[in-house]
Amino acid sequence: MDSIGVVFCGGEGTRFRPLTYYIQKVMIPVGPNEKPILEYIVRNMCRNDIKNIVFMVGYRGSQIRNYFDDGRRFGVSISYRRDVEGFRGIGTQLLLAFKDGVFDRYNNILIHYGDILTAISLRKMYEKHRSWKADVTLALSARYPLPIGVAELDRNNILRGFAEKPELGKPVSIGILWFSIDALGRVYQEYFRDGLDLMGNIIPWMIEKDMKVYGYVTEEFWYDVGSIDKYEKLNNEIFEREFGWIS
Numbered sequence: 001m002d003s004i005g006v007v008f009c010g011g012e013g014t015r016f017r018p019l020t021y022y023i024q025k026v027m028i029p030v031g032p033n034e035k036p037i038l039e040y041i042v043r044n045m046c047r048n049d050i051k052n053i054v055f056m057v058g059y060r061g062s063q064i065r066n067y068f069d070d071g072r073r074f075g076v077s078i079s080y081r082r083d084v085e086g087f088r089g090i091g092t093q094l095l096l097a098f099k100d101g102v103f104d105r106y107n108n109i110l111i112h113y114g115d116i117l118t119a120i121s122l123r124k125m126y127e128k129h130r131s132w133k134a135d136v137t138l139a140l141s142a143r144y145p146l147p148i149g150v151a152e153l154d155r156n157n158i159l160r161g162f163a164e165k166p167e168l169g170k171p172v173s174i175g176i177l178w179f180s181i182d183a184l185g186r187v188y189q190e191y192f193r194d195g196l197d198l199m200g201n202i203i204p205w206m207i208e209k210d211m212k213v214y215g216y217v218t219e220e221f222w223y224d225v226g227s228i229d230k231y232e233k234l235n236n237e238i239f240e241r242e243f244g245w246i247s
Contacts, residue, residue, distance in 0.1 A: 002107040003126065003178075005050040006097075007041055008090050009114035010058030010083045015227040024060040026114040027067065030225065031239035035246070036067065037225055039074070040117055043246050046075045048122035050110055054102060056093060058083035091196030095188045103181055111198070113175030118222035119242050125216045126178055135183035135211040136203065140171035142219045171215060173199060174222045183211060 013025030020028075026038040038055075045053060053076055057064055061082060071078030084096050094111070103109055108129065110122060120139060129137040152161035177198075183206070191205050207213050221242045225231055 003050060003052075003110060004103060004106045005045045005053040005110045005112060006056060006094070006103075007038065007053065007112045007114050008056050009038060009064060010056050010061065010090075010093070011114075012059045013115075016231070017228075019228070024063045027060075027063050028225075028231065030117070030231070030234055031243065032236045033239075033246075037117060038064065038068070038114055040243060040246065041112055041114065042068070042071070042074050042076060042078075044119055045110070045112070045122065047245070048126075050122060051076050052106075053078050054097070055080050056083065056090070056097070057081070087194050089194070089196040089198075089201075091198040091202045092192070092194055094198065095184070095192050095196070098181075098184050098188050099192075103184070107181055109179050109181065109184070111177040111179055115224060115226045116175045116222060117225055117242075118174065118176070118220065119245075120174075120176065120218060120220045120222060122176075125176075125218075128216050129178040129214070132214050133212065134178070134214040135180050135186075136206060137178040137214045137216050138203070139174050139176040139222075140215045140217045141174050141222055142171055142217050171217050175199075175224070176222075186211070 009024065009026040011025065013020035016025050016028065027036045029035060030037055042053065053071065055064055055078060057080055061080065065080055068074065068078050081097050081102055083093050087093060087096060097103065125137065125139060149165065150163050151159055153159060187202055187206065191202065196202055203213065223234070223238070225234065
């Protein structure tokens with residue numbers, strides 16, 4: 001592939017406290033073999049022929065480096081990009097990495113949030129991204145259960161229906177994107193500023209500018225391990241079913 005993987009793993013993980021006072025969020029062990037969350041991401045990238053990976057690190061980045069080193073024992077090549085001090089937002093950090101030539105050898109980058117567990121076929125998603133000649137392609141989950149009950153009321157506030165944790169009914173982003181380097185260059189030239197969020201600022205800006213933003217809808221497993229509550233709900237059955245290919 002003419003591509004490189006980029007994993008955001010520099011945040012302080014405030015929703016994971018108190019664990020993240022002592023350990024980087026992406027290094028929290030999960031599953032029966034207690035492997036770090038980030039290892040599942042790396043192994044899925046390797047399985048999908050993404051052999052070059054950049055970790056965007058910041059808070060407790062040395063824990064990541066000490067475990068993964070250059071990536072050789074995982075069958076990949078890993079380099080590290082430390083967040084630039086004085087700038088906020090993962091979108092801004094991504095654009096700064098582009099400016100500094102981190103992605104110069106590649107035509108596309110796979111962006112992966114560091115707290116997402118999935119065995120999605122990144123290769124199939126990449127093939128769609130290329131066939132669409134997309135500027136960016138977002139992985140979207142076809143099914144997302146709301147974490148709350150939803151009530152149906154009539155005009156007199158009488159309850160006529162109630163569904164506990166129904167599906168949203170619309171595709172949702174799962175924190176995985178294929179990004180054209182040329183498109184990233186345009187974003188840098190026209191929109192660079194401090195405090196940019198990738199999903200909250202850059203993607204909406206690209207849509208507004210009529211850039212080619214596609215959605216790759218999938219029913220493959222994914223799980224956002226972004227909080228203590230989500231972490232506590234993980235069970236070994238999930239790993240046996242979805243990650244049995246990892247030894």
